[in-house]
Amino acid sequence: MSKKTFEELLQQFEPMIYHMMKRLNIYENHQAFYQVGCIAIWEAMFSYIEDKGQFPAYLYPFMKGRMLSELSEHTKRTEDLLDSSDTIDETIMVNDFYDIEMKSIVEDLTRTLSPLQKKWFIGYCLYGKTPSEIAVEENVTVSAVKSWRREAIKRIRAVHFDYHVR
Structure with missing residues (x-):
């Protein structure tokens, strides 16, 4: 992968953010999960090692993991709120x-x-x-x-x- 700026990567992989939100059935807090996707791209851009494979193949599970973690935390917070009076x-x-x-x-x-x-x-x-x-x-x-x-x-x-x- 040639050296790309964050803006170029975001433009290229923004559809992946929306795809991931749809795949994970995220139907609320779109802005928060969009931000998680942007941060995942940002972090992946620095942790990616070219010798290990293609960047999109690295980014996809990386982003999915970040969103699943956020979804899990969000679900836990929501359940805790429902239990409260x-x-x-x-x-x-x-x-x-x-x-x-x-x-x-x-x-x-x-x-x-x-x-x-x-x-x-x-x-x-x-x-x-x-x-x-x-x-x-x-x-x-x-x-x-x-x-x-x-x-x-x-x-x-x-x-x-x-x-x-x-």
């Missing part, structure tokens, strides 16, 4: 816990980023915004946002990963 308060707690967990992951990944790079990361990775949409919101050019993206990816790779996709 104060469902509304506990639902809020689960959502708050999920938000806190996501914020923790984002903070860890973005702690070395500049404020502009964080705007790209959060806009793109958490809200699925395009560089054009971010550029309009920030009143800058699309090329400026793409520059933030390039530098953010370099920093995240340098800090969080010792190797790159081959």
